[in-house]
Amino acid sequence: MIELHDIHRVYRLGEMDLHVLRGISLTIDRGEMVSLMGQSGSGKTTLMNTLGFLDHPTSGRYLLDGEDVTGVGPDRRAAIRSTMIGFVFQSFNLLPRTSAIEQVTMPLAYSKEGLGDREGRERAEDLLRLVGLEDRMDHLPTQLSGGQQQRVAIARALVNKPSILFADEPTGNLDSRTSVEILEMFQKLNRDEGITIVLVTHSAEIAEYGDRTIVLRDGLVESDSGRKSAAPVAADQKGARA
Amino acid sequence: MTALRTFAIATRALRRNVTRSALTILGIVIGIAAVIIMMEIGKGSSGAIRKTIESMGANNLLIMPGTASSGGVTFGAGSTLTMTAEDAAAIERECDAVVGAAPVMRVRSQVVYQERNWVPSFIYGTTPRYLDVRGWTNMADGDMFTDADVRNAGRVCVVGKTIVRELFQGLSPVGKEVRIQNVGMKVVGVLSSKGANTFGMDQDDVIIAPWTTVKYRITSSSAGANSQPANSSASTQASGTSGGTAGSKNVYPGAAGLYPVPSAQQQQNMPVTVRFANIDQIQVSARAGRSKEAIEQITAVLRERHHLRADDPNDFSIRDMSEMAAGLQSTTAMMTNLLLSVALISLVVGGVGIMNIMLVSVTERTKEIGLRMAVGARGKDILTQFLLEATVLCLAGGIIGLALGRGGGMLVKRVMKWPIEPSMEAIVASIAVSAMVGIVFGFYPAWKASRMDPIEALRYE
Numbered sequence A: 001m002i003e004l005h006d007i008h009r010v011y012r013l014g015e016m017d018l019h020v021l022r023g024i025s026l027t028i029d030r031g032e033m034v035s036l037m038g039q040s041g042s043g044k045t046t047l048m049n050t051l052g053f054l055d056h057p058t059s060g061r062y063l064l065d066g067e068d069v070t071g072v073g074p075d076r077r078a079a080i081r082s083t084m085i086g087f088v089f090q091s092f093n094l095l096p097r098t099s100a101i102e103q104v105t106m107p108l109a110y111s112k113e114g115l116g117d118r119e120g121r122e123r124a125e126d127l128l129r130l131v132g133l134e135d136r137m138d139h140l141p142t143q144l145s146g147g148q149q150q151r152v153a154i155a156r157a158l159v160n161k162p163s164i165l166f167a168d169e170p171t172g173n174l175d176s177r178t179s180v181e182i183l184e185m186f187q188k189l190n191r192d193e194g195i196t197i198v199l200v201t202h203s204a205e206i207a208e209y210g211d212r213t214i215v216l217r218d219g220l221v222e223s224d225s226g227r228k229s230a231a232p233v234a235a236d237q238k239g240a241r242a
Numbered sequence B: 001m002t003a004l005r006t007f008a009i010a011t012r013a014l015r016r017n018v019t020r021s022a023l024t025i026l027g028i029v030i031g032i033a034a035v036i037i038m039m040e041i042g043k044g045s046s047g048a049i050r051k052t053i054e055s056m057g058a059n060n061l062l063i064m065p066g067t068a069s070s071g072g073v074t075f076g077a078g079s080t081l082t083m084t085a086e087d088a089a090a091i092e093r094e095c096d097a098v099v100g101a102a103p104v105m106r107v108r109s110q111v112v113y114q115e116r117n118w119v120p121s122f123i124y125g126t127t128p129r130y131l132d133v134r135g136w137t138n139m140a141d142g143d144m145f146t147d148a149d150v151r152n153a154g155r156v157c158v159v160g161k162t163i164v165r166e167l168f169q170g171l172s173p174v175g176k177e178v179r180i181q182n183v184g185m186k187v188v189g190v191l192s193s194k195g196a197n198t199f200g201m202d203q204d205d206v207i208i209a210p211w212t213t214v215k216y217r218i219t220s221s222s223a224g225a226n227s228q229p230a231n232s233s234a235s236t237q238a239s240g241t242s243g244g245t246a247g248s249k250n251v252y253p254g255a256a257g258l259y260p261v262p263s264a265q266q267q268q269n270m271p272v273t274v275r276f277a278n279i280d281q282i283q284v285s286a287r288a289g290r291s292k293e294a295i296e297q298i299t300a301v302l303r304e305r306h307h308l309r310a311d312d313p314n315d316f317s318i319r320d321m322s323e324m325a326a327g328l329q330s331t332t333a334m335m336t337n338l339l340l341s342v343a344l345i346s347l348v349v350g351g352v353g354i355m356n357i358m359l360v361s362v363t364e365r366t367k368e369i370g371l372r373m374a375v376g377a378r379g380k381d382i383l384t385q386f387l388l389e390a391t392v393l394c395l396a397g398g399i400i401g402l403a404l405g406r407g408g409g410m411l412v413k414r415v416m417k418w419p420i421e422p423s424m425e426a427i428v429a430s431i432a433v434s435a436m437v438g439i440v441f442g443f444y445p446a447w448k449a450s451r452m453d454p455i456e457a458l459r460y461e
Helices: A044-051 A074-084 A100-110 A117-130 A146-158 A176-193 A237-241 B003-015 B018-056 B085-094 B129-133 B147-152 B161-168 B211-218 B229-242 B246-251 B264-269 B291-305 B322-364 B366-374 B379-415 B424-450 B454-459
Strands: A002-013 A016-028 A033-037 A059-064 A085-088 A164-168 A196-201 A212-217 A220-224 B060-065 B098-107 B111-113 B116-118 B122-126 B139-142 B156-159 B177-180 B183-191 B206-210 B281-286 B316-320
Touching (some): A033 A044, A033 A176, A044 A196, A085 A146, A164 A176, A176 A196, B085 B281, B098 B129, B116 B161, B122 B129, B147 B211, B161 B183, B183 B211, B291 B316, B322 B379, B322 B424
Parallel strands (some): A033 A196, A033 A212
Antiparallel strands (some): B098 B281, B111 B116, B111 B177, B139 B183, B177 B183
16 A cells, blocks of 8 residues: 655755665555564654655655655645544653543544544544543543553544554553553554554564564665565455454 | 634633633733723713713804995994894704704893892893704793794793892792893793803803894894884784784784784885894704704805895804814814723733733644644644634633723723713724734734644654
8 A cells, every 4th residue: 555666855954964764665555564663763753754644755756555645735645644644652642631532532623524523422432442441531641541541542543544553662651561552452453453554663572563574774674574474465454364 | 624623622722721821811801991991981071071062052053144334334243134033944944954043132131130130141032942952951940931922022031040049049930020121021931050161151141031022122222123113012012911812813814933924914014114123143053963064054045035146245154163062072082092092002912912822832732733733634724723712812801801891981980980981883893803913913823833844843842
């Protein structure tokens, strides 16, 4: 579903050019769970931002579902983020003084789907139930543990029914037990809902949870494990994995 | 994204920080309250001034006969003898910008009651219309004399409060008789008090009588008085014995109008050299704000009635009291505008306060903005959200300020006894202005928010 061809990203810092991505080509198929690994400064976050339409490449070609979306404007990028993409951040990024259910319904306001308030609320409740927070719906972020906050963030990322979920160090602020819970939740989402997941991390241990690991180094793909499982990529992935 | 939903987001964001929202709108609240109070006080005092001027005759026009001259000798203002009581009736009938017109005879004379005497400032001979013309609608005691009294030159009069005090020592004068130049006059009514006029003249120091009485019984100064009495004394004798008998009807057949056309018989009996009874002046009240128009209409009517040719100068002059009224009104209007501009400045200061707080709020919520963008908000959505927040804040401030201003106005009325008039346009304007302030001063912070880069915003700590 995602095809990158020779993607470059150059940041201009005063007189100096900062070449973060130096020609990345890769393909991610629907239903994959990809771990994007690399040390800090390797360009993995920039790549994720580019993939997630928060950023745009300086050069190269980006095909999304076969459509060239390399040069789309900010409004179109926002629309793509709204309909196709969900983000989970390391620092949760929940709105202060806002209940869990309102956190989850928030992205609906910007969606073209035009869901009514009641349906929106029902969908948010379903998602919170899915992440195991059915009894915390009206709690404020300060009343939730880190793991619970990250679950709210996951529910929020899913509310617009995205086909790709980007998780940037989702367990970076969590203890190891909670981390495992969260990572297993991603696996479950990938397996049961067929959502493509891109997991950005610097730890090989966490990268293990994905079924394919791409390692970046100095803005280039150093290694790509390919899919670990035997299931053929080209076939109906969802069915194959279930 | 629907407007309603944006509104919901904006109010939710404001509710998240109630204290700051309240402090933010304080400037607007004070500004709007100040505007409302200023407008109410301004309107109230200009209303009070208008009333005062009206009691002096704001819309009154004074028509004086013109200057007569003979052989190079001019005789001063009011010396032509062309203006008649019928002119007054015609003006009232034919000019639609005129409410009423009353002929006036003036005389200055001693008035005697029993052993006391007094010289009133004004002794006016006129018709009952005079009260309407001067806005002197209610009598304190008794009644105004009637048209019949004018027709008959009845020996009746009404007196002002000052006369009651000076001649009657405060006792009711109704039914008593005063003498003016040895003419006994029955007091039929007491005028309500009107106070001093602009020039400090006591307007209650007045006796009003039918103009015919003043002209034919009291004064003998006017030229018309010499020949006319034959007619009017006949009628007086008739009415003197039994007012309104067959005798007076013969004199005035079909006496519907105040000045019936003399019959052929009467015309024959009096081959007059002087054709009419001239009067000293005509007082006219024009419809509010139409005194210019009234002057034009009166000029046309009088020129027609006086048979003036196109190139003849007017044989009368019209004085306009509304000039003075307009002068006083513009003074209050200027004061009101001055106060209003001070209040408006405070509103602008309030707006700057809003802009400050909104800028702080945008910076503080950078991360939230980044997140909203990450989940699909466009720059436009962020712009509308923050703009709406500012506008909702300002509108809320405006409404609170409105309530505060109205309350303050009523307090001023109660405690300081100032005249206050609630002003609808101030209410509408202040709501509009506060929304405008919100949009104008909210725009820059909102625009700044909408231009943020989602990556930078998300990384912001």
